Amino acid sequence: MNYKSLFFILFIVFFFSCKQEPQHLTRIEGKQISISDSLESDLEIEAFVKPYREHVNKELDSVLAYSVDTYSKSDGELNTAxxxxxxxxxxxxxxxxxxxxxxxxxxxxxxxxxxxxxIISKGNVTTRTAYEIMPFENSIVVVGLKGSSINQLITYLLEAKRAHPISKLKVVVDEDFNLVETSISNKPIEASKTYYVATNDYLYNGGDSMTFFQPNDSLFILNYKIRNAFLDYFAKVDTINPVIDDRFIKLKK
Known part of the structure; x- marks a missing residue:
């Protein structure tokens, strides 16, 4: 028998001959580790990451279009550029x-x-721009809603009094937010007709209290992320110049 075998046998005998006392947690200690620029970089890790970082930044900074102005979601009351x-x-x-x-x-x-x-800043519109305005993985879905549910949607917009982005829908209210006019593609909304509404998967599932998407007539999952829609759009246009218009307005006396 070699010394390693002897040591192992003595360890087993000692371990099982010892009385196993129950263990109790008596104290938890911790300390705050500040993460700041004062921490030294690991040069080896930096060297490993550098080519990947440079490649990603090059892709993100690739120019797709040009914005004639700076656009923010706070620029309007009921609709923004x-x-x-x-x-x-x-x-x-x-x-x-x-x-x-x-x-x-x-x-x-x-x-x-x-x-x-x-925001979208004046100047070059890049791949990074699309990731900044839509950093989430939300995808586009299309929901079949009866006109009666569209009316619930409009009621939501009236109560929210906020510039939720809409397209092809027009809403006009008076100074007291009483409904004056509604239409889809310039046609009156029919209560029994099915309308196909594009939104994102987060809102379809009740996000922002938009419960009117369910129940519905049908659901179509396009497997198309909103960010990718922006990337495709920016890549095919030369210049973006959106405007505030009359799709959701409040009349003045």
């Missing part, structure tokens, strides 16, 4: 996909004001 762009891009990019799959057209678009996460 960036919000109108947001909804119109979803319609323009998603409708051909929906049409090819179903033979139908999207009737309108509704997304949420809070979903716009950044």
């Amino acid at each position: 960036i919000g109108n762009l947001f909804a119109d891009v979803i319609f323009e990019q998603a409708n051909p996909v929906f049409k090819q799959r179903t033979g139908k057209d999207i009737d309108m678009v509704l997304v949420n004001h809070g979903g716009i996460r950044s």
Whole structure:
């Protein structure tokens, strides 16, 4: 028997001959570790990451289009230029996909004001711009809603009094937010008609208290992320110049 075998046997005998006392947690201690620029970089890790970081930054900084001005979601009361762009891009990019799959057209678009996460700055519009305004993985879905549910949607907009991005839907209110006019593609809304509404999966599932999307007539999952819709749109246009218009307005006396 070699010494390693002897040591192992003695360890086993000692271990099982010892009385196993119950263990109790008596104290938890911790300390705050500040993470700041004062921490020294690990040069080896930095060297490993550097080519990947440079590649990602090169892709993100690739120029796709040009913005003639700076656009923010705080620039308007009931509709904003960036919000109108947001909804119109979803319609323009998603409708051909929906049409090819179903033979139908999207009737309108509704997304949420809070979903716009950044401004679009005047100057070059890059891949990074699309990631900044839509950092989430939200995808476009199309929901079949009866006109009666569209009326619930409109009631939501009236109560919210916020510039939730819409496209193809028009809402006009008076100074007291009483409804004056509503239409989809310049036609009156019919209570019994099914309208195909493009939105995102977060809102479809009740996000921002938009409960009117369920129940519904039908649901179409396009497997098309909103960010990718923006990337595709920016890549095909030379210049973006969205405006505030009359799609959701309050009349003045």
